[in-house]
Amino acid sequence: MKCNEIRELLSPYIDEALDESEMREVEAHLSACGDCRNEYNEIKEMVDLLGQAPMVPVPDEFRFRLRKGLNEEKQAMIKDGIIEKRSIRSRWRIITSVAAVFAVGVISFGLYHDIIGVLPDQLNDKAQSGEVRGESAAPRTADTELYSQDAGVNYDMLTGGNMAPGRVSEAQVEDRQEEAERMEDAARVMLGAPDGELKMAAPPNQFPNSGAEGEEASVQAVEGGVPDQTAEGVSRQDDANTDDEASFRKEASRSTSSGVEREMTSEEYYTSLLEEKLKDFDYQILSKEYTQDGEWRFQVFIFYGKDGYTYNEGITIIGKGGKLEAIHSGKVMGL
Amino acid sequence: MTFDQKEKQLIHKAKMGDEQSFESLILGCQNKAFNIALRYLKNEEDAMDALQESFIKIFRHLKTFKEDSRFDTWVYRIVVNTCNDMLRKNSNQKITDSIFKTEDEKETVIEIPDPSGSPEEVFDRKSKTEHIISCLEKLSLEQKEIIILRDIHGFSYEEISEILNCSIGTVKSRINRSRLRLREILLEQK
Numbered sequence: 001m002k003c004n005e006i007r008e009l010l011s012p013y014i015d016e017a018l019d020e021s022e023m024r025e026v027e028a029h030l031s032a033c034g035d036c037r038n039e040y041n042e043i044k045e046m047v048d049l050l051g052q053a054p055m056v057p058v059p060d061e062f063r064f065r066l067r068k069g070l071n072e073e074k075q076a077m078i079k080d081g082i083i084e085k086r087s088i089r090s091r092w093r094i095i096t097s098v099a100a101v102f103a104v105g106v107i108s109f110g111l112y113h114d115i116i117g118v119l120p121d122q123l124n125d126k127a128q129s130g131e132v133r134g135e136s137a138a139p140r141t142a143d144t145e146l147y148s149q150d151a152g153v154n155y156d157m158l159t160g161g162n163m164a165p166g167r168v169s170e171a172q173v174e175d176r177q178e179e180a181e182r183m184e185d186a187a188r189v190m191l192g193a194p195d196g197e198l199k200m201a202a203p204p205n206q207f208p209n210s211g212a213e214g215e216e217a218s219v220q221a222v223e224g225g226v227p228d229q230t231a232e233g234v235s236r237q238d239d240a241n242t243d244d245e246a247s248f249r250k251e252a253s254r255s256t257s258s259g260v261e262r263e264m265t266s267e268e269y270y271t272s273l274l275e276e277k278l279k280d281f282d283y284q285i286l287s288k289e290y291t292q293d294g295e296w297r298f299q300v301f302i303f304y305g306k307d308g309y310t311y312n313e314g315i316t317i318i319g320k321g322g323k324l325e326a327i328h329s330g331k332v333m334g335l
Numbered sequence: 336m337t338f339d340q341k342e343k344q345l346i347h348k349a350k351m352g353d354e355q356s357f358e359s360l361i362l363g364c365q366n367k368a369f370n371i372a373l374r375y376l377k378n379e380e381d382a383m384d385a386l387q388e389s390f391i392k393i394f395r396h397l398k399t400f401k402e403d404s405r406f407d408t409w410v411y412r413i414v415v416n417t418c419n420d421m422l423r424k425n426s427n428q429k430i431t432d433s434i435f436k437t438e439d440e441k442e443t444v445i446e447i448p449d450p451s452g453s454p455e456e457v458f459d460r461k462s463k464t465e466h467i468i469s470c471l472e473k474l475s476l477e478q479k480e481i482i483i484l485r486d487i488h489g490f491s492y493e494e495i496s497e498i499l500n501c502s503i504g505t506v507k508s509r510i511n512r513s514r515l516r517l518r519e520i521l522l523e524q525k
Contacts, residue, residue, distance in 0.1 A: 011511035015485075017492060043514050046521065049464045050486035058369045062383050066390055070354040073391045082395065083352035 001025055006036050014044055064286060064301040064314035270296045270319030277324060280306045286314070295320035342406060350397050357394050364407040367488060368414045374471075374483045375418035389417045405497070411490075412498045415480065422476065470520045478513035485510050 006029045012018045013026045030037045077083045267290070274285070278300070286299040296319035302311040316327040348356035361368075368389070372382035393400075393413055400409055471479050484490045484498060495506045 007515065008511060011514050012507055015492070015510070017507065039518070042521075043518055046467055046518060047486050047514065049460065049467055050482065051489065052460065052464055053468060053487045054464075055366065055370050056373055056379070058366055058386075059379060059383065062369070062386065065383065065387055066358070067354070069387050069391050070357065070394055073394055074352055074354060077352060077395060082398075 001029055003029075003033060003036055006030075006033070007039065010036075010040055010043055013040070014047055061301070061313045064299075065312060067286065068284065068301065266319070267296060269322075270298070270324065273319065273324055274298060274300070274317055278302070281311075282306070293320075343402060346397065346400070346402060346406065349394070354394075357390075357397070360406070361390055361393070361410065364410050367407075368410060371411060371414055371483060371488060372418050374468075374487060375415070375480070376421060381421065385414065385417045385421055388421075389414045392417070408494055408497045411484075411494075412500065415484075415498055419476070419480075466524070467517070467521065470517060470524065473520045474513060474516060477509065478516055481506070481509045481513050482517065486514075 006026060009018060009022060009026050013023065016023070018026065030040055074083070267288070271285075271288070282303040282305075284301050284303070286301055288296060288298045290296055298317040298319070299314065300317055301314045304311055313328070318325045318327065342360065345356045345360040349360055365386070369382055369386050372385040372389075373379065376382050376385060389410070393410060400406065471482060474482065480499070481495065484495050485492075490498065492503050492506045492510075495510075496503045499506070
């Protein structure tokens with residue numbers, strides 16, 4: 001084989017893409033011909049070095065960009081009739097949502113029983129002996145009153161009283177969390193009172209203009225009253241309260257402990273704070289979650305600022321201690 | 336469940352419009368696809384644009400994908416076509432940024448793997464690689480793309496023939512010609 005023929009085979013020889021006889025022929029030529037061997041060595045080195053070219057990781061922001069693009073494309077595809085609106089996933093979403101609601105109900109019921117569990121033995125004894133059977137319709141039982149009170153606080157927290165919704169101050173959020181915790185402690189103390197005679201002084205009302213002052217704080221004694229586990233016995237004595245409010249509180253009394261409401265309130269608070277901070281940007285909140293460390297983590301993708309500068313970057317914003325912090329490229333930055 | 340079964344399941348769900356399944360599906364080839372686009376387009380921003388455009392095209396046209404062929408090869412083919420389209424569209428624009436430069440024109444340090452040998456040898460190898468990559472720009476687009484696919488990303492002749500939609504014979508001769516031409520360019524640089 002001549003040199004120019006060998007040159008045509010150098011690449012497949014390097015890639016071992018020749019049949020056995022051709023491989024042997026090229027090998028024999030290379031051992032005899034210095035020029036071709038030189039050329040082979042140079043190409044081989046070049047190929048080896050190209051194989052060591054660095055790989056660049058996909059930037060983190062790409063995930064956010066792609067997700068947004070796919071979302072938009074999906075909507076367009078639904079519009080164009082390429083895919084159905086109610087896909088498997090959305091059906092699953094409904095099923096899982098129903099399951100989640102059911103789970104919350106079960107947990108609420110379980111937590112409720114936990115609180116009942118700390119009642120003094122005599123209360124349990126009375127309940128078991130039937131002394132108190134049929135009293136579930138009592139106008140005010142100890143626990144329903146407590147839950148009403150708690151719910152009242154949370155109702156005000158959620159509606160913000162006469163404050164603008166979602167515009168509570170940092171100090172107020174902390175005060176409210178402390179107050180809710182104090183309520184829980186008070187509930188434990190009260191439920192432990194002898195003979196079911198529960199009396200408690202009104203806690204200091206720290207919520208300005210909460211609109212539920214004395215009535216919310218007072219707890220009336222119910223002699224021999226057994227906590228109504230279904231909370232059906234709730235009867236509002238304050239005529240000033242509207243039916244809606246009463247109904248909300250009744251619902252709230254069925255829900256989980258005040259911790260859940262606290263999270264909802266802090267979520268609203270940090271979301272509004274984030275909206276305020278990012279008001280000069282076009283952005284999208286991709287996800288938010290409440291972590292075990294007691295902080296809200298928001299994944300935010302910022303497209304561009306109103307000054308026209310394009311960012312197209314994803315950042316993590318953490319809401320904790322009434323403040324927001326941004327994490328970008330592993331660095332913590334204030335907001 | 337084998338990899339193929341899992342992939343088929345994800346394709347099935349993604350065809351029905353499930354974005355999460357689609358994201359899982361492309362995760363395996365995303366890094367390679369991004370680096371291919373980066374070699375074609377030479378900057379991260381354009382590479383991300385090409386990748387985004389390609390993935391959205393794939394999402395939309397997934398129903399046309401024949402499940403007896405390889406999904407990743409199909410993805411790379413679309414990425415390569417998208418990059419070529421972008422290059423054609425931008426042919427009048429300045430395309431001179433090196434992938435080793437960021438938007439701020441500062442040098443980005445990208446470590447080269449396999450640091451066997453002395454630091455001097457590693458440095459020497461790194462410099463040589465950078466030099467060869469910069470010389471790719473002197474090749475025609477056709478020659479450059481085959482070097483990117485074969486020598487940088489290590490695709491087989493069969494895979495390249497699928498990605499570029501040409502025969503294996505064409506792939507072989509194009510690889511040979513492109514390498515010989517690149518060697519000539521390197522000799523001219525010395």
